[in-house]
Amino acid sequence: MEEFSSILDHIAPHIRLNEAEKELFLSVLRINKVKRKQFVEQPGFVSRYRTFVVSGSLRAFFIGIDGQEHTISLAVEGAMIGDPGSFLYKEPATLFVEAIEDSTLIQWSYESEQLLLKEIPHFALTMMQRAQQIAVAIQRRVISQLSLSAEERYAEFAKNNPELVQRIPLYIIASYLGMTREFLSKIRNQKIATKK
Numbered sequence: 218m219e220e221f222s223s224i225l226d227h228i229a230p231h232i233r234l235n236e237a238e239k240e241l242f243l244s245v246l247r248i249n250k251v252k253r254k255q256f257v258e259q260p261g262f263v264s265r266y267r268t269f270v271v272s273g274s275l276r277a278f279f280i281g282i283d284g285q286e287h288t289i290s291l292a293v294e295g296a297m298i299g300d301p302g303s304f305l306y307k308e309p310a311t312l313f314v315e316a317i318e319d320s321t322l323i324q325w326s327y328e329s330e331q332l333l334l335k336e337i338p339h340f341a342l343t344m345m346q347r348a349q350q351i352a353v354a355i356q357r358r359v360i361s362q363l364s365l366s367a368e369e370r371y372a373e374f375a376k377n378n379p380e381l382v383q384r385i386p387l388y389i390i391a392s393y394l395g396m397t398r399e400f401l402s403k404i405r406n407q408k409i410a411t412k413k
Contacts, residue, residue: 225239225242225243232337232339232340232342232343233339234337234339234340238336238337238339238340241332241333241336241337242333242337242340245325245326245329245332245333246323246324246325246329247266247323247324247325248321248322248323248324249266249268249321249322249323249324250319250320250321250322251273251316251319251320251322252316252319253316253317253318253319254315254316255315255316256313256314256315256316257275257298257299257314257315257316257322258277258299258300258303258310258312258313258314259310259313259314260279260309260310260311260312260313261309261310262309262310263303263307263308263309263310264299264300264301264303264304264310265304265326265327266299266304266324266325266326267297267299267304267324267325267326267327267330268297268298268299268314268322268323268324269296269297269322269323269324270292270293270294270295270296270297270298270320270321270322271294271320271321271322271323272294272320272321273293273294273316273317273318273319273320273321273322274291274292274293274316274317274318274320274381274384274385275291275292275298275314275315275316275317275320275322276288276290276291276292276298276314276315276317276385276389276393277289277290277292277298277299277300277312277313277314278312278313278315278392279311279312279313280313285392286392287392287395288389288392288393289312289393291317291381291385291389291393293380293381293384297347298314299312299314300312300314304327305327307327317384317385317386317389318384330344361373362395367394367395367396367400367401367404368404370394370395370396371390371394371396371401371404371405374390374393374394387401387402387405
């Protein structure tokens with residue numbers, strides 16, 4: 218199937234699979250097609266699958282005590298998204314995972330992941346490298362949130378993610394950057410005015 222070959226194409230630069238390993242890997246995958254605004258995960262339910270984005274975009278967020286949405290991660294093609302604490306520890310999720318666009322996902326269960334980690338050494342290496350990359354990204358984001366002004370955070374986001382600025386709705390970008398939509402609109406309008 219096209220989606221399955223897509224995930225193999227994506228991991229090919231990072232993981233070498235022989236034919237038997239490819240067969241095992243593909244045997245544990247499931248395809249999930251979701252519509253815009255559809256939830257993949259919700260608080261109170263245990264996260265059953267690791268989720269890889271083949272096409273589309275998703276966000277993970279929680280609702281604070283103030284009733285505001287706080288987006289903590291974004292994922293587009295080639296990225297993974299979910300509530301890792303729920304997936305790993307079988308605890309009720311604390312995050313919503315929502316499709317921003319119609320999306321095609323490939324998912325695998327915790328039990329399948331344990332099997333792949335045991336049977337395919339390069340899968341284990343790839344997952345470890347992915348976890349390290351995510352840890353660095355989280356560290357950089359926390360430092361950015363604590364040390365940069367709202368204007369600087371948006372400028373950094375736009376520089377590092379020009380495609381997302383075009384694809385992701387403004388209110389989600391604002392939520393991700395820790396500001397209101399109105400304030401982000403003001404920042405963007407000032408940038409446009411400055412360029413003119």
